[in-house]
Amino acid sequence: MAFPRGHLSYSQIRTYLICPRKYEYAYIREISVPLNDKLLLGTVFHIVLEWYFRERISGALPGQNQAEDFYADSFQRFSREQPVRWDDPRDHVYKRGYALVRHFFRELAPQFNPLMVEKELNTPLEGYPVELRGVIDLVEQDLSITDFKTATARWSRNRAYHSRLQMVIYHFLFEKNFGNANSRQRFCVVYSRKGNNVRSQFLEVDVGTGDREHMFQVIEHVADGIREERFPRNEGFRCGFCEFRHDCLGPKPSQRRNHEEKAD
Numbered sequence: 357m358a359f360p361r362g363h364l365s366y367s368q369i370r371t372y373l374i375c376p377r378k379y380e381y382a383y384i385r386e387i388s389v390p391l392n393d394k395l396l397l398g399t400v401f402h403i404v405l406e407w408y409f410r411e412r413i414s415g416a417l418p419g420q421n422q423a424e425d426f427y428a429d430s431f432q433r434f435s436r437e438q439p440v441r442w443d444d445p446r447d448h449v450y451k452r453g454y455a456l457v458r459h460f461f462r463e464l465a466p467q468f469n470p471l472m473v474e475k476e477l478n479t480p481l482e483g484y485p486v487e488l489r490g491v492i493d494l495v496e497q498d499l500s501i502t503d504f505k506t507a508t509a510r511w512s513r514n515r516a517y518h519s520r521l522q523m524v525i526y527h528f529l530f531e532k533n534f535g536n537a538n539s540r541q542r543f544c545v546v547y548s549r550k551g552n553n554v555r556s557q558f559l560e561v562d563v564g565t566g567d568r569e570h571m572f573q574v575i576e577h578v579a580d581g582i583r584e585e586r587f588p589r590n591e592g593f594r595c596g597f598c599e600f601r602h603d604c605l606g607p608k609p610s611q612r613r614n615h616e617e618k619a620d
């Protein structure tokens with residue numbers, strides 16, 4: 357079958373690895389589901405960072421008040437443009453995002469020297485009629501790459517290790533587009549559970565030749581699975597918070613009881 361969207365991305369690869377059936381629901385059937393509030397906040401945070409870094413690249417230096425206003429507008433607009441699943445009350449989510457943005461401007465923003473922001477890179481994948489695509493959050497003037505994450509808690513080393521494939525893909529894309537010049541890849545995680553004690557951490561990722569080989573093996577596994585329409589369920593603990601759970605496994609046991617009671 358043809359590859360959906362005409363490209364393969366880290367996000368698609370990760371979804372397929374978590375659960376091929378989930379990939380099918382998201383990318384082949386394109387079942388629309390409400391955005392959860394954590395994803396919403398992460399997206400709005402990235403919108404603010406993109407605006408800030410574009411301003412910096414154009415020679416401006418936005419102040420904190422401007423950034424907070426931009427966040428407020430973006431949050432209101434983005435959360436009204438689509439259905440959102442609010443696991444926490446809307447105003448709590450808003451305040452947490454506000455605190456994350458304020459932390460970024462007070463503690464982190466001045467240390468970045470932006471060169472490119474939200475940079476889309478593509479390269480053909482040998483043996484497959486599809487391109488590998490990545491959108492890099494930030495490339496600095498020393499050509500280092502930073503990917504920003506928002507979270508409710510500090511990332512463990514283990515979590516960073518299991519997310520490194522994203523950086524391996526970015527490193528490969530960067531090299532294919534700009535040559536072997538980049539020196540450093542890192543995650544910048546800004547985290548807080550409720551917004552009252554925001555912290556951040558940098559996690560460096562060293563990409564070696566073994567990583568590159570592993571990346572190609574993973575891509576081959578995923579690309580072959582999509583091409584051959586292999587989308588089995590991978591049932592496990594992740595089903596509990598999968599957005600397609602209802603389509604895939606039906607109502608949760610408690611909901612099932614309610615439905616049965618209503619049917620009676």
Ligand code: SF4
Nearest residue numbers: 375378589595598604
């Ligand atoms: S509910 Fe579980 S098996 Fe079904 S799509 Fe989601 S993760 Fe996969």
